[in-house]
Amino acid sequence: MSRLSLRVRRAWLVPALVAFLAVLLLVIAGAQAGPRRTFTSDAPNVSQLAVMHPQARVCEGGVTSDGPSDAVGVWGGSVGPVAGLKVEVQDARTGRTLARGGLDVGPPLGEHVADLHGQIPGGRPVRVCLVEVFGAYGLWGSGIVHPGFPLTGMLTDPRAPVPGAFDFSLVLLNAHRSLLGSLSTAFSRAALFRPSWVGSWTFWLLAAGVLATFALAVVAVTAAASDEEDPPLRRASRR
């Protein structure tokens, strides 16, 4: 019997240990900083709006983020080996420059993120401007979805679309927020386009429930291990 209890104890000890390590790992991973969206334009990256050549400048705004931001993401790719872009973020009301940044971009199409020197405050309308420094950059976006902040500026390409009729794809990011720190935002977003009874509380509850499943696993293994050692039929025959 003492050997049995030892085995059963080992049976719950290992999953409990693994569960503890798993939770620890999750906390450490979740605490790592990474880029989190504070604003997304509705403009999907469905088509190339224009090729920006040196001196071309386009702006979009004013847009308002739901928290402080320190990076800007746009979609596109260089036409040629590399292109250089300068990013300026201005106060939409006063025109004062709040933050700047730049990035070198290669040919693969995708999201390109420029880290900014300076911070964009949340809740204040800003205008984001892209200036082509060298090379050529294919800028992606869609037909206008926000008449309130159309693409404006000069594209230097005579075949370029008419400013005001398009939006380029744009996100504002906070590059120093952890996943755990973003859970509240993530859950409130996840509660949208759901049944009416779903709220962010639903996801907090489910998150707690998922963590509790580690304890349930310990219960399941312990019960199975004791059955394995002392199956019901054997117990019945002993009686």
Next chain:
Amino acid sequence: MTADLPAAPPPSPRRRSVPAPLAALLVTVTLVGICWALIVPAWQAPDEPDHFAYAQSLATRLALPGDPHRPLGFSLAQSLAGNDAQANDLSFMVHAVRPPWSASAFAGYLHTVSQQHPPESDGGGPNAQAVNPPLFYLYSDLAYWATGSDNLFARLYAMRAWGVSLLLATVTAAWLLAGEVLRRRRLPQLVCAAVSGLVPMETFMATSINPDALLVPLWTLVLWVGARLVRRGWRAREAVALCALTAAAILTKATSYALLPGVLAALAFAWRRRPDRGRAVAPWAAAAAALATLAVPVLAWVQITTSRGVSAVNTVTAATGHPLPGGGFPIGGFFSYVWQYYLPRLPFMTKINTAPGLAVYYVWLKTGWATFGWLDVYLAPWVYATLGALTLLVAVISAVTVARLRGARLALLGYFGLVTAALVAGLHVTAFRAIVAGQGSLLQGRYLLPVIGLFGLAVAVVVTRLPPRWRGAGAGAVLAGLLLLQVISLAAVAKAYYT
């Protein structure tokens, strides 16, 4: 035959109750399943818009989709919900701008549908999934009918949550399968059931609107009932049940025609071992009834599809849209393709596979374990490397164990092998025909999920190979590891869509 079996134990309340380990596992899987059903954004599972439109066509019109006289594939209600959730912009776009998740946009959607009551029954037109049989969609429609709301997301998420019941069926069937093969030993049963219900890809698919959700429990039940027949010999009720389950699987997805060789072999093997061999008429009547249970619904469905002018099996068409010519299957090319799928390409072979490396890793393993959304939400590379190493370890240890099998268990092995081989061969033939037709490879790891019960069984066999004092610890490590993988996967989905 009955003399070979142990005497039935005296009935006790304990036998009728759900075993405690299984009960704890079912609660666990329910919690995880509900998380998956709710966390994935609407329409962000493979082909979910088409599958939803199919189910909606059945629910609102009691008619199959694909009607050439109906212009709309999706109802206006679905189109409105799809546009507001930006589903079309996200599908198949790895680097897509994620939706803004604007509360005012959702409020606007709710206001619009409450004012306009967009019709839900004006779809039923062109639908890429119209060739599918209707069983899963009818099952899913129980949840559709149970929810009445202009908010289409209420119906969609109810249908997804209803899929948790299928996940529980898979877990229970895997528990029974392991109990049949490894005898009633709770630890390996628990491991087999946990693997079958907690591999993230299975949880994700079971709670998506997709026929694979029903396919997996049906296949697992077929594996279990077939194993009973092979191990215990002919029993009329089980033969009828096996045929009914096979028919149900075929009426869920055409992939299930791959069950036929294994199921017929299991029936034949059990028939040869029937207790009253050559004596009575009754077993012949039972056999005829079993085969009729299989043949009648399947032939009825084939008749329906023929009358609609479509094939009863998924067909590969050339890139031009025309079916492949009969001769479009170069045998040498096929063997080269299969070789390159599993092994490094030899110098004289033409490159066929489109995966960046070995397809067995990039397709079967990565998208079989954990790739979500429209195959655009991946985990970190080290996770796949770890899963690859563990899968290989399980394969090697279970293969060594299987190689030592003798006697009656070889028949079980033959049954499982035939089912698996037919599935894999069918998938490769279909994929190769698609490649020849210029469509690229169609394969995804989730297509192997129907035999997830056998993978669970392999992991359970590995646990039984541990020294007795370490088996509980081994089972515990498997369960905790699966739950850790679940949390990592859920976090990856949340991060991809909502941060």
